[in-house]
Structures are given as structure tokens and as C-alpha cells.
Amino acid sequence: MTVSKTVEKSAEVTKSRKDAGDNPAEALHLGELSEQLGYVLKRAQLKVFENFLRCVASLQLTPAQFSVLLLVEQNPGRNQTEIASTLGILRPNFVAMLDNLESRDLCARIRSTNDRRSHILVLTDKGKAVLTRAKKLVATKHEARLNEVLGAANREALIAMLSKIANEF
Structure with missing residues (x-):
């Protein structure tokens, strides 16, 4: 033909x-x-990210930016290489993300006193306030919607299964 x-x-x-x-x-x-598990995971991830973006639209945060702010809050004194590595973000992408977060006065890089080549990440007062609001929106809207769709038992099981893939695959 x-x-x-x-x-x-x-x-x-x-x-x-x-x-x-x-x-x-x-x-x-x-x-x-x-x-195919990979395809289904990707489709689910896209839906979850779309919902996340809708829930925190007023704060203009991406899931990755939210994750960075959370890790900085939970791990004071850690450097940007450690944060990027933990989240699996490539260095050039992480630097661009930090530039964006700094330009919005949400976090700051401070030269380490132990290693002058390294920068410690800290939340600014504005960053702390934005993160507090983001955590509330994520809990009451985004995570609540996921819990509604999955139910508590399925949510816990899914977290366990996905963690196993992330840690062992």
C-alpha cells in the first residue's frame, strides 16, 4: 500500500x-x-503533579521546589549538594532552582565555615512562611484528595511498595 x-x-x-x-x-x-508498571507510574505521577500544582497555585511552587524547602527546613546546616543528591536533582537544574528560590526570597545560600567551596542552605523568614502555608495546602487539599481516592490502607501499602522500588530497584 x-x-x-x-x-x-x-x-x-x-x-x-x-x-x-x-x-x-x-x-x-x-x-x-x-x-507496564513504568507507564502506569508515569501517568499517575502526572496526575498527582497536576493536582499538586492546582492546590498550591497561589504560592507558585513546583513539587521539586516544595521538596527542597521541606528538606532545608528539616535539615538545617546541610549543603546544596546533599539536598540535590537526596532529591535526585542534577546539579545544573538544582542551581537554576536555587536561583529562582533565592530571587523570590524563599531561601539563601550561605558559604560554609567548614568548607568555603560549599554553600549551606537556609530558609528566609518569607520562605518559612510560604512553606508553612504550602504544607497546610498540601495536607488539606492534595494529600486529602489522594487519601480520598486510595483510602488509608491502600495509601500506606502504595507508599511501602513505591519506597521498595525506589530503594531496591
Whole structure:
């Protein structure tokens, strides 16, 4: 079959679907893709991130920025390399993220007294306030929605399973 005949055949199928009132996007079958754990995890991650962004839209924080602020709060005196490594963020991406957070006066880099090549991360007063509001929004909206969808037992089981993959895979 030539390309033009293939295009004609595709157009006929599309037209017949429209004539039948079907949405062509609904007609797609994922086949074995729907059984692939990586694909399903990625789709779930996208939905979770979309919800997170909606819940904290007023604060203009990404999930990664929220994670950085949380780690800085929970680990005072730690340097930016340790924070980036823990979160699995590449150095160039982390530096750009810190630049953004610093320009918004949410955190600051302070030269380490132990190693002048290293920078300690600290939250500013504004950063502490934004993080407090973000934690409340995440708990009351984002995590609450996940708990609603999963239920407490499934949530705990999912965290355990995903942690096992993250730690052992």
C-alpha cells in the first residue's frame, strides 16, 4: 500500500468514527502498555503533579521546589549538594532552582565555615512562611484528595511498595 492510500484509509476511518459520533481519542487501545508498571507510574505521577500544582497555585511552587524547602527546613546546616543528591536533582537544574528560590526570597545560600567551596542552605523568614502555608495546602487539599481516592490502607501499602522500588530497584 502506498502512503497516499494509507492516508486515504486513515481519513476514511476517522470520518467513519466521526459519523458514528465517536471521539477518535477514545478509540485508542493501550494494549500491553496499560500493563507496564513504568507507564502506569508515569501517568499517575502526572496526575498527582497536576493536582499538586492546582492546590498550591497561589504560592507558585513546583513539587521539586516544595521538596527542597521541606528538606532545608528539616535539615538545617546541610549543603546544596546533599539536598540535590537526596532529591535526585542534577546539579545544573538544582542551581537554576536555587536561583529562582533565592530571587523570590524563599531561601539563601550561605558559604560554609567548614568548607568555603560549599554553600549551606537556609530558609528566609518569607520562605518559612510560604512553606508553612504550602504544607497546610498540601495536607488539606492534595494529600486529602489522594487519601480520598486510595483510602488509608491502600495509601500506606502504595507508599511501602513505591519506597521498595525506589530503594531496591
